[in-house]
Amino acid sequence: MEGRDDTADVASSEAPARRPLRRWRDDLRLIESRDLRLVLLSRLVSDFGTGMAPIALAFGVLALPGGSASGLGLVLVAAALPRLVFLLLGGVIADRVRSRARLLAATEAVAAIAQLTAAMLFLTGHASVPALAAVALVNGTSRSIFYPTMTGLVPHLAPGDALQSANALIRLSMSLAGILGTALGGLLVATAGAGWALLVDAVTYAVSAALLAAVRAGTTPRVDDAGIERASVVDDLLHGWHEFVARRWVWLVVVLFSFANVGFTMTIGVLGPVRAQTSFSGATSWAVVMAAFMAGSLVGVVAAMRLRPERPMLVAMLAELTIVLPVASLAVPMPVAVVAAMFFVNGLALNVFEILWSTSLQQHIPPESLSRVASYDWFGSMALTPVALAAAGPLAAGIGLGPALWVSCALCSVTAVALLDPQVRRLRAPDRSPDPGRRGRV
Secondary structure, eight states: OTTOOHHHHHHHHHHHHHHHHHHHHHHHHGGGSHHHHHHHHHHHHHHHHHHHHHHHHHHHHHTSTTOOHHHHHHHHHHHHTHHHHHHHHHHHHHHHSSBHHHHHHHHHHHHHHHHHHHHHHHHTTOOOHHHHHHHHHHHHHHHHHHHHHHHHHGGGTSOGGGHHHHHHHHHHHHHHHHHHHHHHHHHHHHHTOHHHHHHHHHHHHHHHHHHHHTOOTTBOOSBOTTSOBOOOHHHHHHHHHHHHHTOHHHHHHHHHHHHHHHHHHHIIIIIHHHHHHHHSOTHHHHHHHHHHHHHHHHHHHHHHHHOOOSSHHHHHHHHHGGGHHHHHHHHTTOOHHHHHHHHHHHHHHHHHHHHHHHHHHHHHSOGGGHHHHHHHHHHHHHTTHHHHHHHHHHHHHHHOHHHHHHHHHHHHGGGGGGGGOHHHHHOOOOOOOSOTTOOOOO
């Protein structure tokens, strides 16, 4: 054909291959932002220590004189109870303070003191279930304020069209740290004891607090859209509640997760470690399983960075169906390698869900209300976990470990109900136009 431009054909054929690489470069370029870089480093350091803590605490408590699943459950209940009191208040505080980053730094500092105290209890031989429960109560309080505050900070770290990538980079930092922390945690607990692992965790919280204190983003006046000072905490809570219940796709998913998290929390917190101790090789095998879960989370982050589904909640809830796989593998029980594989799959799917869910909230909820809506999300999803942790030990003692895990599996499966709701299935990502003032609303 006359006049044909072969170079144009070559360029057009190469363009699709280059686009993914260009998108990766665009995502990674976000790290050039000083504030996002500081947050990523804080998550990398803090979650490295956090990866050690569950293994250290679980097997540290089980190794105490008279240690049992019920004793471990009591300590974990103490960490979970503050969610019933402080999560909603944490959302109000986060939407009111001038600097969410400074508030995050304060919560990390409190967690550092709590974990240092727990470490000293183990290292000096004074650890007991009541003492560790008291420390866990303080740590749980700090976490209750941390979660909704972090959700509200992220939109200040990246423009709207890069929000999902920013969420993914933060989860990437957390996943990398979790893999390393979990692996080292199992090794430290097996060789040096729980106290040393908790001491490392305390140091990482302190470093994270210093990094977050240097973040400048997220500083906002304590006024609402109309520029009027909020009258009271109750008014703020009611406003957050209105924004929360105004969207069925939000509250329905949260309600279903309140039940699913009961099953998964019982498994991760109590029943899984007990299965590892009775059927596998204890802390070492459980560390392998948890490391596989974290590795899956890492792969999930990479997948989610590339996903741009038109219907994000449909994809998110389909991914969440995998939550039953690891619990069922422990209930059978299957060999450690198979259990680890199931946790890997679920870790992958869980991060896909978490990134799409967080991004959807941040895109569809007004920024001045985001931390409060996030606090209702965290509260609803976690409200029953103290009951789960308290009941796990007695349930296993009453009906047996295997049946208790099957109960957990049944609870995890209820998230499938969300797929029956058209708001969940049909929620669309907002138009990614270059206009920074546009926000998707439902």
